[in-house]
Amino acid sequence: xxxxxxxxxxxxxxxxxxxxxxxxxxxxxxxxxxxxxxxxxxxxxxxxxxxxxxxxxxxxxxxxxxxxxxxxxxxxxxxxxxxxxxxxxxxxxxxxxxxxxxxxxxxxxxxxxxxxxxxxxxxxxxxxxxxxxxxxxxxxxxxxxxxxxxxxxxxxxxxxxxxxxxxxxxxxxxxxxxxxxxxxxxxxxxxxxxxxxxxxxxxxxxxxxxxxxxxxxxxxxxxxxxxxxxxxxxxxxxxxxxxxxxxxxxxxxxxxxxxxxxxxxxxxxxxxxxxxxxxxxxxxxxxxxxxxxxxxxxxxxxxxxxxxxxxxxxxxxxxxxxxxxxxxxxxxxxxxxxxxxxxxxxxxxxxxxxxxxxxxxxxxxxxxxxxxxxxxxxxxxxxxxxxxxxxxxxxxxxxxxxxxxxxxxxxxxxxxxxxxxxxxxxxxxxxxxxxxxxxxxxxxxxxxxxxxxxxxxxxxxxxxxxxxxxxxxxxxxxxxxxxxxxxxxxxxxxxxxxxxxxxxxxxxxxxxxxxxxxxxxxxx
Numbered sequence: 147x148x149x150x151x152x153x154x155x156x157x158x159x160x161x162x163x164x165x166x167x168x169x170x171x172x173x174x175x176x177x178x179x180x181x182x183x184x185x186x187x188x189x190x191x192x193x194x195x196x197x198x199x200x201x202x203x204x205x206x207x208x209x210x211x212x213x214x215x216x217x218x219x220x221x222x223x224x225x226x227x228x229x230x231x232x233x234x235x236x237x238x239x240x241x242x243x244x245x246x247x248x249x250x251x252x253x254x255x256x257x258x259x260x261x262x263x264x265x266x267x268x269x270x271x272x273x274x275x276x277x278x279x280x281x282x283x284x285x286x287x288x289x290x291x292x293x294x295x296x297x298x299x300x301x302x303x304x305x306x307x308x309x310x311x312x313x314x315x316x317x318x319x320x321x322x323x324x325x326x327x328x329x330x331x332x333x334x335x336x337x338x339x340x341x342x343x344x345x346x347x348x349x350x351x352x353x354x355x356x357x358x359x360x361x362x363x364x365x366x367x368x369x370x371x372x373x374x375x376x377x378x379x380x381x382x383x384x385x386x387x388x389x390x391x392x393x394x395x396x397x398x399x400x401x402x403x404x405x406x407x408x409x410x411x412x413x414x415x416x417x418x419x420x421x422x423x424x425x426x427x428x429x430x431x432x433x434x435x436x437x438x439x440x441x442x443x444x445x446x447x448x449x450x451x452x453x454x455x456x457x458x459x460x461x462x463x464x465x466x467x468x469x470x471x472x473x474x475x476x477x478x479x480x481x482x483x484x485x486x487x488x489x490x491x492x493x494x495x496x497x498x499x500x501x502x503x504x505x506x507x508x509x510x511x512x513x514x515x516x517x518x519x520x521x522x523x524x525x526x527x528x529x530x531x532x533x534x535x536x537x538x539x540x541x542x543x544x545x546x547x548x549x550x551x552x553x554x555x556x557x558x559x560x561x562x563x564x565x566x567x568x569x570x571x572x573x574x575x576x577x578x579x580x581x582x583x584x585x586x587x588x589x590x591x592x593x594x595x596x597x598x599x600x601x602x603x604x605x606x607x608x609x610x611x612x613x614x615x616x617x618x619x620x621x622x623x624x625x626x627x628x629x630x631x632x633x634x635x636x637x638x639x640x641x642x643x644x645x646x647x648x649x650x651x652x653x654x655x656x657x658x659x660x661x662x663x664x665x666x667x668x669x670x
Contacts (some may be wrong), residue, residue, distance in 0.1 A: 152257075153195065154504075157194045157329065157502075157510065158437065158508065161199070161505065161509035168221065172203070176208075177207070178207045178208075180198075180204055180208070180210070181209050181229075190211030190212070191210065191230075193212060193213070194211075194213055195216070195233060196216045196217070196500035196503065197213060199220050199221075199509055200476030201218060201222065201223060201243050202218055202499050203224060204223060205223065205224030205225070207224070207226045208226070209229065210228075210229045210230060210529025213228060213230065213236050213496075214233040214498055215502030216234075216238060217232055217233065217502070217504050217612055218237050218240075219235060219237075220238070220240075220241075220506070221237065221242060222243065222476055223241075223242045223243060223258070224244070225244040226246070227246045228248060228382070232250070232252060233252040234253040234271065235257055235258070235503070236251045237255060237262070237264040238254065238472065239473050241259075241262060242261050243262045243264045247268075248268075249493060251271070252271045253271035253273050254273045254274070254584070255270045255274040256274065256278060257277060258277050258279070259300070260279045260282045263282045264279045264282070264283050265283075266284070266286070266287070268286065268287045269288045269289060270289050273291070273292045273356070275293060275295070276297070277295070277298065277317060278298065278300040279300065280300045281298065283303070284356060285305070287306045289304055289306065289308045292308045293312050293321060295313070295357050295570070296316060297316045297318065298316075299319045301320050301347065304324065304325060305324045306324075309326045309328070311322035311331050313366075316334060319366075319367075320363065320366055320368075322339065322347060322362055323364075324358055325332050325360060330365055334366070336364075338561050339363070340360070341383045344360060346635075365460075384552075384565070385553050386586075387646050387648075388655065389658060390586070390593065390625060390642065391587055391641060391643055392629035397611060397627040397632060402629060405418075405421065405422040407420045407598060408649075409452070409464070409484065409518070409539065409540055409574070409598060410539045410540075411572040411574060412631055415514050415516050415572075416512065418462060419450075420451065420466070422598055422657065424600075424615070424618060425453060425600040426451075426598065426601070426602045426603050427601060429457065430456065430457050431460045432453075433455075433611060434448050434460060434611065440609065444609055444612040452464060457471055457474055457478060459483070461481065463482050464481055464486050464516070465485045466486040466506040467486065467507070468492060468507075469491050475507070479510045481513050482491070482512075483512070483515065483516075484515045484518065486540075487504075489521040490521060490544055500532065501536065501599075504517070517537075517540075517542070518539065518541075518542060519532060520543075522543065522544050523545050523549070523551055523556050524547050524549050527567065529563075530575075531567045532570070534653070539572070541568070541574070542576035542578050542596075543556065544578040545578060552652060554652050555652040556657075559596065560575060560594075560595070560596065573596055575596055576596060576599060579600070582603055583600065583601045585620060586625055587599070589625040589626065592634045640653050643655060647664075
């Protein structure tokens, strides 16, 4: 989170105080209030964000003032009423909470909601109800562009005018509009409401003033051709054309070398220790959980090695948040050792919206959990600048971003950006590779200044992952012994050599034999 931001600090303090009181208040059927003194005098909030994440069943909250982004996100029940305005992502990933905003709301209201009800009484911004899979969104007032964009199911009712491209990319659900509606985009059908349909929708609305008239229109997806998406362009190379060399004498084969890495270097962070600087990227933490009959060595290796997972995290794992698992974040995050935000798989967010998401996640995670930010290598400058501004612990560049930029070309891009933006030594840099890393790959990347490497294992079987990790650690240790270095911390850029002209051209590394970078790297 942004260093010294008073709004962030106030928001964290509110969530910290609310946490222990939510369950007790739910049991007593009491309403918790935000924006009033104990005596009942109004003290409206001003910009607080990320409030009240993952509200449980039975919780009842009422807030007063103007709130920021990611309020009442990941809700699992209860009610949240705001007497005032809300920022973006109000009620995102809702799974049963009833959210009422008595004035205006920002962009992406109800993003990825699956169930529950969200009511906005004075209009909202763009992309309201985007990618809904269920639930009900009711809006009185005008809405911005792309309402219901990409929705898969659920119901949206708007009493007001809607902006351009309503329902763009929708594959299911209904958007009912009582107001002016522009020509819908291709793939979206505009039709009148059937009498039975009208009765069913109005039965959902307790407030008669929100009832839908018979002349309202309905947008639904139109049957048509479904074209499968083509894959991204992949990286044009790997790290096999970069060699490791040193003037040092090689170490004896049995000498112990240090391959341990940490995620989270700040004294304020609960660090995660990795036996080697490799973070397996897996769909589920269950893959890293050996069964009771597993070999003791396999169990020991897997139990102490963190992974980056999308579901069922262990206490040592980092939970990667993306659009696919938003609905499980409230339940899964408290069990994880840290979290990662994958910006490549979420809607674009500005600084305030990212702060709101961070407040919500930090309020759900264990205390002082390390935070990771992921974005593409093409946006590495922005990635590092945002990681520094919001005080992430690790900034990871995803190499396979569709640009085809090779790993060798990514090294100088990352190095220049790191020098410009990551002046704080506690913020680490990482790569998310598109192939399973070897010990050689890890040594090359460590020497180039990359501190943590993440990738998918070559096989997803639990025992195979253990053998891959063990073999990669031994390969890394052998590389270090060969060049006479006893720790990955001693690897430097001077140990690297480009083995062909093309790799030297894109990486700026010394060309083997020529023993210095190619001339163009000295040009201003």
